[in-house]
Amino acid sequence: MNNRNVEIRYAVRPISKEIFAMYDNREKKKGDTVLNPNKIHRMLTPMMYSRISGGKITPQKVSVQYFKPESVKTNAGADVGSMSTGPLGSDWAQDYAFGFFVMLHKDNLADAYIFYLFEDEKQMVDTFKEMTTNNALFYALKFQ
Numbered sequence: 001m002n003n004r005n006v007e008i009r010y011a012v013r014p015i016s017k018e019i020f021a022m023y024d025n026r027e028k029k030k031g032d033t034v035l036n037p038n039k040i041h042r043m044l045t046p047m048m049y050s051r052i053s054g055g056k057i058t059p060q061k062v063s064v065q066y067f068k069p070e071s072v073k074t075n076a077g078a079d080v081g082s083m084s085t086g087p088l089g090s091d092w093a094q095d096y097a098f099g100f101f102v103m104l105h106k107d108n109l110a111d112a113y114i115f116y117l118f119e120d121e122k123q124m125v126d127t128f129k130e131m132t133t134n135n136a137l138f139y140a141l142k143f144q
Contacts, residue, residue, distance in 0.1 A: 006127055007096065007117040010141060013044075014110045041111045045082060045103045048113065052099070054089025062086065064103075077143035078104040078112075085124070093117050098124050106143040114141060 019037045026034060035043060046062035064082045072081035082103045088096050096117035104112040116131070118124040132138050 004123075004127060005095070005119050006123075006131075008137075008140075009115040009117065011113040011115070012110055013112075015040075015108060020108075038105070038107050041080065041103055041105045044111070045084070045101075045113075049084055049086055049099075049101055052090045052092050052115070053087050056087045056089045072104065075139055076104050076141070077106065079107045080105040085121075088117065095119075097121075100124055100128060104141065104143065109143065112141055112143075 015037045023034065023037055026032075045064055046059040049062045049064075050057055050059040062084055063086075064084050067081040067083070069080075072078045080103075084101045086099060086101070088099050093099065093115075096119060098118045098121045100116040100118070102114040102116075104114070106112075116124070116128070118127065
């Protein structure tokens with residue numbers, strides 16, 4: 001995005017066979033709340049977004065909107081995908097005040113997080129439409 005203070009960051013969390021082995025071989029107790037490795041994104045997504053907000057929003061208040069399964073499968077090769085927006089406030093994004101976040105999950109493979117960082121919410125609204133029309137930019141990460 002030439003002439004715009006916008007940054008895109010990616011984080012990929014592989015789901016290894018070892019993670020499944022630890023999950024399957026754990027000592028199971030009554031009331032066990034350990035999530036299947038393919039479901040960890042449900043907990044991790046709001047926690048991560050809350051953390052990069054610098055405490056401006058709690059994990060319980062993070063609004064996560066899920067994409068339609070057929071859309072996320074076609075556009076990203078993923079099994080699950082979601083989006084969220086919110087304020088930024090941590091050292092991790094110190095030059096930015098607002099973000100658009102995308103989570104993509106592929107069963108038995110990985111979770112991918114895409115962070116679109118903006119100066120403020122108005123810049124995000126003004127810029128995002130242009131970004132989403134650029135498939136090379138908006139669909140740069142895709143599971144094969």
